[in-house]
Amino acid sequence: xxxxxxxxxxxxxxxxxxxxxxxxxxxxxxxxxxxxxxxxxxxxxxxxxxxxxxxxxxxxxxxxxxxxxxxxxxxxxxxxxxxxxxxxxxxxxxxxxxxxxxxxxxxxxxxxxxxxxxxxxxxxxxxxxxxxxxxxxxxxxxxxxxxxxxxxxxxxxxxxxxxxxxxxxxxxxxxxxxxxxxxxxxxxxxxxxxxxxxxxxxxxxxxxxxxxxxxxxxxxxxxxxxxxxxxxxxxxxxxxxxxxxxxxxxxxxxxxxxxxxxxxxxxxxxxxxxxxxxxxxxxxxxxxxxxxxxxxxxxxxxxxxxxxxxxxxxxxxxxxxxxxxxxxxxxxxxxxxxxxxxxxxxxxxxxxxxxxxxxxxxxxxxxxxxxxxxxxxxxxxxxxxxxxxxxxxxxxxxxxxxxxxxxxxxxxxxxxxxxxxxxxxxxxxxxxxxxxxxxxxxxxxxxxxxxxxxxxxxxxxxxxxxxxxxxxxxxxxxxxxxxxxxxxxxxxxxxxxxxxxxxxxxxxxxxxxxxxxxxxxxxxxxxxxxxxxxxxxxxxxx
Numbered sequence: 001x002x003x004x005x006x007x008x009x010x011x012x013x014x015x016x017x018x019x020x021x022x023x024x025x026x027x028x029x030x031x032x033x034x035x036x037x038x039x040x041x042x043x044x045x046x047x048x049x050x051x052x053x054x055x056x057x058x059x060x061x062x063x064x065x066x067x068x069x070x071x072x073x074x075x076x077x078x079x080x081x082x083x084x085x086x087x088x089x090x091x092x093x094x095x096x097x098x099x100x101x102x103x104x105x106x107x108x109x110x111x112x113x114x115x116x117x118x119x120x121x122x123x124x125x126x127x128x129x130x131x132x133x134x135x136x137x138x139x140x141x142x143x144x145x146x147x148x149x150x151x152x153x154x155x156x157x158x159x160x161x162x163x164x165x166x167x168x169x170x171x172x173x174x175x176x177x178x179x180x181x182x183x184x185x186x187x188x189x190x191x192x193x194x195x196x197x198x199x200x201x202x203x204x205x206x207x208x209x210x211x212x213x214x215x216x217x218x219x220x221x222x223x224x225x226x227x228x229x230x231x232x233x234x235x236x237x238x239x240x241x242x243x244x245x246x247x248x249x250x251x252x253x254x255x256x257x258x259x260x261x262x263x264x265x266x267x268x269x270x271x272x273x274x275x276x277x278x279x280x281x282x283x284x285x286x287x288x289x290x291x292x293x294x295x296x297x298x299x300x301x302x303x304x305x306x307x308x309x310x311x312x313x314x315x316x317x318x319x320x321x322x323x324x325x326x327x328x329x330x331x332x333x334x335x336x337x338x339x340x341x342x343x344x345x346x347x348x349x350x351x352x353x354x355x356x357x358x359x360x361x362x363x364x365x366x367x368x369x370x371x372x373x374x375x376x377x378x379x380x381x382x383x384x385x386x387x388x389x390x391x392x393x394x395x396x397x398x399x400x401x402x403x404x405x406x407x408x409x410x411x412x413x414x415x416x417x418x419x420x421x422x423x424x425x426x427x428x429x430x431x432x433x434x435x436x437x438x439x440x441x442x443x444x445x446x447x448x449x450x451x452x453x454x455x456x457x458x459x460x461x462x463x464x465x466x467x468x469x470x471x472x473x474x475x476x477x478x479x480x481x482x483x484x485x486x487x488x489x490x491x492x493x494x495x496x497x498x499x500x501x502x503x504x505x506x507x508x509x510x511x512x513x514x515x516x517x518x519x520x521x522x523x524x525x526x527x528x529x530x531x532x533x534x535x536x537x538x539x540x541x542x
Contacts, residue, residue, distance in 0.1 A: 042271075042275050046275050046276050046279070049272060050267055051185070053241075053267050054172075054173075054176065054242070054267070055188050057237060057240045057241050058169055059188065059191070060192070060233055061233060062169070062192040062193060062196075063196045064132065064135070064136070064196075064230040064233055065162060067200045067226050068136070068139035068142075068158070068223070068226050068227060069135075069162065070197065070200070070322065071142075071200065071223060072086065072101060072322070073101075073321060073326075074219070074222070074325065074341065074344070075219035075222070076097060076326065077326070077341075078208050078217075078222075078337055082211065084218060090146065090148060091148070092151065094464065095461070098455075099152070099454065100148075100155045101322055102453045103152055103155045103156050103159065104158055105446045105447075107156050107158075107159025108162065108163050108446050109443045109444060109447060111160055111163035111443075112164055112167060112439045112444075113436060113440055114163075114164075115164025116439035117294070117435055118164075119164060119172075120289070120432065123243050123261065124175065124241075124243065124244055125237065125241035125243050126261055127168065128168060128169070128237055129235070129238050131162060131234075132231075132233055133231055134234075135158065135161055135230055135234075136227045136229070137161075137231060138158045138161055138227070139223055139226055139227030140231070141154055143216070143227070166418075166442050167418075167441070167442040169189065170182070170418045170419075170421070170434070170438045170442075173186065174426055174434045175245060176242075176267065176276075178280060179422040179426050180366045181363065183359050183416060183419035184360050184362075184363045186359070187355045187356070191352045191355050193348075194351040194411070195352060197324075197348035197351075198345035198349050198352075199345070201325075201341045201342070201344035201348075204341045205338045207221050207222040208337060238262045238264065240264070242267035245266075245277075245283065246266075247284040248273060248274055248277055283431075286430065293429065294436055297429050297433050297437055298436065298440070300428070301495070303421075303425075305492040305495070306417060306488075307444050307445050308484055308485065308488035309417050309485045309488045309492070310417045310441050310442065310445030310448070311444075311447060311448040311481060311484070311485065312481040312482045312483075312485030312486075312488075313380075313410065313413040313417065313482070314414060314445050315448025315478065315481055316384075316406070316452065317414065318448070318452055319453065319456060319457070320347065320403070320406055322453050323456075324347055324403065325341070325344050327471060328343055330464075330471055331396045331399040332400065347403050347406070347407035350404050350407040350408040351410050353411070354376060354407075354411030355411040355415065357412075358372055358411065362412065362415075362419070366423065369416055369419070370489040372416055373413055373416045373420075373485075373489050374489055376408075376412050377409060377482050377485055378409070378486070379405055379406075380410060380413075380482055381479050381483070382402075383403065383406035384475045384478055384479050384482075385402070386398060386399065386401060386402030387402030387406065387475055388471075388475040388476065390402060417441065418438060421434075421441050422434055424437075425437040451477075452474075456471075456474035456477060457471055457474050
């Protein structure tokens with residue numbers, strides 16, 4: 001199959017590719033500069049087309065899934081004055097709410113890896129559609145919650161159906177982009193979580209005005225409408241997202257059950273498809289992975305340091321997401337539910353700004369991921385200390401300012417951790433390396449989320465007592481896990497240098513694109529990734 005169509009097209013293209021290399025003397029801004037010049041203008045055009053096809057779809061699905069996942073946090077304070085909040089409607093105690101929040105992450109931890117491994121065997125765009133439809137169905141069902149058991153059950157089911165979404169998105173990107181390009185793009189669609197937190201906070205003020213309409217309280221309307229929209233978007237993703245790229249001349253298998261699935265339009269066609277094939281050959285010639293390959297990924301020491309990094313930052317992020325309004329209420333008790341929702345939004349606007357500022361530089365200087373990770377984590381620590389110790393009963397607003405700092409510091413840390421995982425595991429272990437490593441880092445790292453949602457804040461009875469020291473110990477625990485994240489990133493950096501885990505490292509998995517005795521330079525992108533891009537022209541000056 002590859003002999004005639006691929007061979008002739010590739011040979012013809014290589015001539016054009018070489019001519020472009022000889023005449024190209026300057027570099028566009030978003031590229032990996034390497035020892036050999038290539039026709040970078042055409043390569044940039046290809047990746048911009050991919051951006052327009054993939055990123056908006058990812059942004060939309062992540063916005064909706066984030067909103068449905070985190071709406072419980074807002075439901076705790078919506079229409080509280082009328083006793084129409086989550087606690088009173090379902091007759092829940094604070095500890096039961098914490099338990100329900102944590103149950104989601106228990107399932108997320110358990111099913112993240114299996115879900116991502118299944119995705120490597122099936123059509124990735126169909127799997128992503130399945131996740132969003134499932135989240136929408138469960139989100140809609142949350143409208144009917146009447147007691148603690150239904151709250152627990154639906155949170156468990158939500159964790160099961162959403163498992164694999166976040167690492168799956170990171171894995172999906174590596175099918176279309178080289179690892180050093182993924183940081184900024186992960187940051188782009190990760191902003192959906194921040195916009196979701198901000199917009200959901202603002203829109204919840206409107207849902208509170210709908211309280212009693214049609215016999216439903218405000219938070220039930222919120223669950224219902226977001227769930228229905230997610231179902232519609234999930235179905236649309238079957239056509240919107242492209243399937244795995246195929247080598248020129250290769251035909252996609254449409255036998256059996258695959259005939260029932262709508263066929264999405266290829267992401268690239270013609271010359272663009274050939275350019276992408278030449279630039280990212282590694283993803284077109286994947287080998288089927290084995291249990292032994294998976295075992296090599298799991299015992300790779302790098303994954304455990306990345307996991308500790310993720311544990312701290314995602315734990316703090318989810319803690320603020322679920323308890324942000326509760327923390328603000330503890331600092332400023334006289335605020336109404338609508339005011340709390342409005343004050344919750346700016347935290348995520350600061351988060352979004354940091355993502356857009358930091359992640360492009362992190363990609364440009366991709367050999368220094370630890371620096372771009374650790375500085376924002378330090379800002380989070382400062383923010384938590386300000387939230388804990390600043391202000392007074394007469395003037396509690398400095399504590400709110402501390403939460404804004406936490407939001408700013410949170411922004412780039414999760415995208416950088418996932419990008420660093422892609423960079424370390426794709427060259428060493430191939431496709432299964434990315435799928436398994438991102439799932440393990442994301443899944444097991446969410447033990448941090450379990451800690452902050454179950455054991456801290458309202459889940460810690462002594463720490464949640466009203467008073468000047470309310471939530472102080474919870475804040476300090478989050479400072480502690482953030483310090484572990486910084487330490488882990490520094491240890492990883494040192495060990496990578498000591499172990500000479502640089503660009504010349506060899507691949508050790510049979511599932512990777514080269515054998516153990518071959519170098520990692522297998523395509524144009526890999527050659528250019530050996531060097532950092534530096535400043536050059538920045539993305540906002542295009």
